[in-house]
Amino acid sequence: MRLRNEFVVGVPLERTWDTLLDVARVAGALPGATIEPEAEGGAWRGRMKVKLGPLTTEYTGTARVQDADEDDRVMSFRVEGRELRGQGSAAATITARLARADGGTRVVVETDMQIAGRQAQLGRGLMEDVAGAVLGQFAGRLERELRGAAAPVEPAAEAMDVSAVARGPLLERAGLVLAGLLAGLALGRVVWRR
Amino acid sequence: MKPPPFGYEAPRSVDAALALLDEDAKVLAGGQSLVPMMNFRLARPATLVDINRVDALAYLRRRGGVLRIGALTRHATVERSDVVARGWPLLRQAVRHVGHPQIRTRGTIGGSCAHADPTAELPVALTALDARFHVRSSASARVLDAAGFFLSYLETALRDDELLVEVEVPALPAGARTAFAEHARTHGDWAIAGAAAVVAPEHVAIALLGAAATPLRAGDAEAALLAGAGPAEAARLAGALVGDEWRAALTTALVRRALEEAGA
Amino acid sequence: MRISVDVNGRRYDEDVEPRMLLSDFLRHGLGLTGTHVGCEHGVCGACTIQLDDAPVRSCLMFAVQADGRSVRTVEGMSDGDLHPLQRAFHEHHALQCGFCTPGFLMSLEPFVRDRPGATDEEIREALAGNLCRCTGYEGIVAAVRQAARDRS
Numbered sequence: 001m002r003l004r005n006e007f008v009v010g011v012p013l014e015r016t017w018d019t020l021l022d023v024a025r026v027a028g029a030l031p032g033a034t035i036e037p038e039a040e041g042g043a044w045r046g047r048m049k050v051k052l053g054p055l056t057t058e059y060t061g062t063a064r065v066q067d068a069d070e071d072d073r074v075m076s077f078r079v080e081g082r083e084l085r086g087q088g089s090a091a092a093t094i095t096a097r098l099a100r101a102d103g104g105t106r107v108v109v110e111t112d113m114q115i116a117g118r119q120a121q122l123g124r125g126l127m128e129d130v131a132g133a134v135l136g137q138f139a140g141r142l143e144r145e146l147r148g149a150a151a152p153v154e155p156a157a158e159a160m161d162v163s164a165v166a167r168g169p170l171l172e173r174a175g176l177v178l179a180g181l182l183a184g185l186a187l188g189r190v191v192w193r194r
Numbered sequence: 195m196k197p198p199p200f201g202y203e204a205p206r207s208v209d210a211a212l213a214l215l216d217e218d219a220k221v222l223a224g225g226q227s228l229v230p231m232m233n234f235r236l237a238r239p240a241t242l243v244d245i246n247r248v249d250a251l252a253y254l255r256r257r258g259g260v261l262r263i264g265a266l267t268r269h270a271t272v273e274r275s276d277v278v279a280r281g282w283p284l285l286r287q288a289v290r291h292v293g294h295p296q297i298r299t300r301g302t303i304g305g306s307c308a309h310a311d312p313t314a315e316l317p318v319a320l321t322a323l324d325a326r327f328h329v330r331s332s333a334s335a336r337v338l339d340a341a342g343f344f345l346s347y348l349e350t351a352l353r354d355d356e357l358l359v360e361v362e363v364p365a366l367p368a369g370a371r372t373a374f375a376e377h378a379r380t381h382g383d384w385a386i387a388g389a390a391a392v393v394a395p396e397h398v399a400i401a402l403l404g405a406a407a408t409p410l411r412a413g414d415a416e417a418a419l420l421a422g423a424g425p426a427e428a429a430r431l432a433g434a435l436v437g438d439e440w441r442a443a444l445t446t447a448l449v450r451r452a453l454e455e456a457g458a
Numbered sequence: 459m460r461i462s463v464d465v466n467g468r469r470y471d472e473d474v475e476p477r478m479l480l481s482d483f484l485r486h487g488l489g490l491t492g493t494h495v496g497c498e499h500g501v502c503g504a505c506t507i508q509l510d511d512a513p514v515r516s517c518l519m520f521a522v523q524a525d526g527r528s529v530r531t532v533e534g535m536s537d538g539d540l541h542p543l544q545r546a547f548h549e550h551h552a553l554q555c556g557f558c559t560p561g562f563l564m565s566l567e568p569f570v571r572d573r574p575g576a577t578d579e580e581i582r583e584a585l586a587g588n589l590c591r592c593t594g595y596e597g598i599v600a601a602v603r604q605a606a607r608d609r610s
Contacts, residue, residue: 040527041266042252043510060528062510067254067277076276080511080568082530084467087541089511089571093274116542116571195498202459202476202522229518230499233479242476244523270512294587296565297500299512300519381586 001115006108008101011146016105017073017098019146021065039064047084058084066093073098090115197232201241208250208359212332214243217354221245223266223305226297251304251359256281261363265304269316273298282363284372284390288319291374294382304358307343310350313385313404317344319374320361321409322390322401328360337362344408370394373455375448376403387444389432391452396420400428400453405436405445415449425453461525465490466534474521481505483521484531492532492560496589503588506561507531513565532560535567542608543567546601554592562588566602574606 009016035046043064049057061081068075074097082089092113099106205211215221220239222228223246231237245251251266256277263272272278272289279286292298292306292315306316307327321340329336329343329352343351352358366372376388388403398419400412412432419428433446462471465488472487479498484490484507496502498517505517508530535541540548543563553559562585569576569584576584581602585595 036526038526039249041246042249045510045528065253066271067256067275069256069277071256071259074277078271078274082511085537087535087537087539089567091511091568091572095276114572114574116567196479196482197477199475199477202520204522225518225520225523226500226515229520233498233517242520246523293500294503295569295584296503296506296513296515296587299509299514381583 001113003111003113004109005111006106008104008106009143009146010104011143012103013073013098013100013105015146016107017075019142020075020096020098020107021068057086059090060084061090088116195233195235197229198235198238200239202244203241204244204247206247206249208248208330208357209332211243211245211248212330212355212357214241215331215355215357219243219354221305221308221357223308224268224297224301225305226293226301227305227309227311245357254278259365261365263303263361263363265302265308265358265360267303269293269298269301269303269306270295272303281365282323284319284323284366284374284392285316285363287372287374288315288390291315291376291378291385291388297382303361307361308350308352308358310344310346310348310408311384312344312347312407312409313388315374315376315385315388315403318388318401318403318409319390320363321411322372322392322399323363323366324399325364326362327358328362329356330359331356340409341411347407349407366392367394367397370397371456373452375452375455377444377448387436387441387448389445389449389452391449391456391458393419393453393456393458398458400432400449402432402435402445402449404441410435412449419453419458425450425458428453428458459522459525461522463521463524463526464528466530472521476520476522478521479517480507480519480521480524480529481516483524484516484529487521490531490533494557494560496557501589502558503561503565504558506564506588508564508567511568513568530564532563535563541567543570543601543605546604546608547598550597550601550604552593552597552601558588558590558592562590562598566605570602570605576602576606578603 033046033048035044043062045062047058047060059081061079063077063079066076066078074095076093076095078093080091090113092111095110097108203214205214218240220242222242222244228237245266248266251264253264254267254271254275254277255262261282269289269292272285292301303316306314310317325340327338327343329338332355338351345351371393373391376385378385385403390401392399398416400415402410402412412435415428415432418431429446429450432449433442436442436445459476460471460473462469470488474483474487481493481495484493493507493516494504495517496504500515500518505515506513507516510528535544543566547553547559565588573580578599581599585598
């Protein structure tokens with residue numbers, strides 16, 4: 001399944017590029033995630049809790065920068081993960097294209113995701129809504145991080161709460177999709193705290 | 195069979211790895227070629243220097259039009275990469291023939307080159323792409339072309355204290371098309387013969403797999419094609435480089451297939 | 459050497475010699491004999507496990523390399539209910555002696571997830587890394603097709 005989202009940060013392209021490749025700074029924008037401090041051969045392992053209403057599901061997986069085209073300003077990440085307790089698994093290739101936009105940077109994110117398990121029945125419409133909400137939150141936090149805002153980025157919430165977007169019996173299924181998207185968007189090569 | 199005892203080190207930086215290399219040490223990257231040899235006790239290094247935790251060697255980037263492949267880049271990453279598919283399709287065409295998916299999860303570009311099996315796909319494709327091999331020791335750094343790097347069967351120019359750190363691949367000329375063809379008895383088996391072809395209006399490269407102790411450029415075939423010869427004629431010239439009659443015929447057929455697929 | 463490995467969601471801290479293969483560590487060290495050893499040189503696929511969710515030959519890795527990493531074996535596939543791929547194997551007689559089966563399951567699970575629309579030819583290509591002496595592969599191909607349908 002393919003999803004496309006974009007956001008604009010009011011920060012110049014070069015800095016946005018470096019930040020997306022720079023672990024520690026992106027970590028602050030991803031609530032609900034903990035990443036192990038050491039990578040192995042460029043792959044970062046982490047866990048993410050996603051809360052949808054009363055349900056919290058935990059995912060475990062790895063993320064890595066797959067390739068980076070410094071000339072065309074495109075980078076891609078590979079994220080693979082599974083439910084900590086359960087049979088669902090997901091994999092995604094997330095491609096981020098950067099371009100200048102009015103003194104800032106437009107980031108176009110294309111996610112190519114595969115999901116297996118009971119969660120695979122999620123409808124595309126819900127996933128797009130959820131992805132949009134997630135991206136909005138992430139972009140806002142990332143921009144504040146990039147600007148070095150006066151107010152420090154608050155410590156990550158216990159879990160990513162998207163219950164405002166998801167509804168009804170699809171709550172649980174959204175979680176896994178979310179995990180892949182979030183992980184892919186903001187993990188890249190993410191470290192939580194050293 | 196199990197390997198005999200050995201010392202094991204897992205450095206986390208290139209410098210730490212280099213400091214460990216000597217004539218008794220062997221570098222472990224993907225392990226897909228080395229570990230079978232150790233399991234059979236054909237290789238018995240005193241010390242294994244496991245470089246899988248050297249993050250600094252895992253990268254795949256395009257900069258200034260050139261592709262820079264860190265030695266620890268996995269075959270599977272090359273297979274999936276859009277950057278590679280766009281700019282260096284030959285690498286994707288070749289890597290799909292490397293072993294099986296499970297092999298490609300662990301196997302690395304650097305390891306495949308350092309192992310230098312003349313029936314390996316990546317060294318042949320990289321030879322056709324005029325790749326350059328960046329080699330480092332604690333005290334020095336040098337860059338070699340394919341002919342200077344691949345010396346013989348399972349032998350490269352790497353000295354005991356040196357590590358291949360990067361493979362650099364120049365941009366393909368405009369309008370280039372590429373193809374890779376090989377023959378193996380079963381899918382994923384070691385190839386018996388093969389060819390990598392790059393065909394562009396003013397540039398042709400043909401590299402042969404399994405024709406010699408190293409990947410071999412078929413210079414006469416390349417020149418003939420540029421001079422207007424057709425794929426069949428060029429393929430015959432390439433096949434003539436192979437001593438064994440049966441293998442020569444197989445090589446000729448595969449070169450022809452690759453050239454035709456690349457639009458020669 | 460002391461290593462700490464997460465296997466099927468549980469952490470194990472053990473002492474191993476560097477030369478101990480991951481396959482032997484799982485079988486003899488941890489008692490997880492679902493992973494089978496066939497050729498010990500990376501050709502047959504019976505020893506395939508998942509390392510950080512990607513299929514890998516455990517006979518071509520040393521246990522020390524798995525330190526700090528996450529391993530999944532066939533024992534981790536079912537959570538009480540059969541995994542859909544296991545169920546498909548069962549329904550399509552994709553196993554007889556069962557020796558190759560764990561390796562197939564570990565290898566095919568990501569394939570089914572990533573390539574649900576694969577053609578038979580593509581499925582057979584994906585099977586090439588696992589050898590079966592009993593079934594002739596027809597049942598396995600059918601099981602993969604079934605699992606791809608079940609996946610969504």
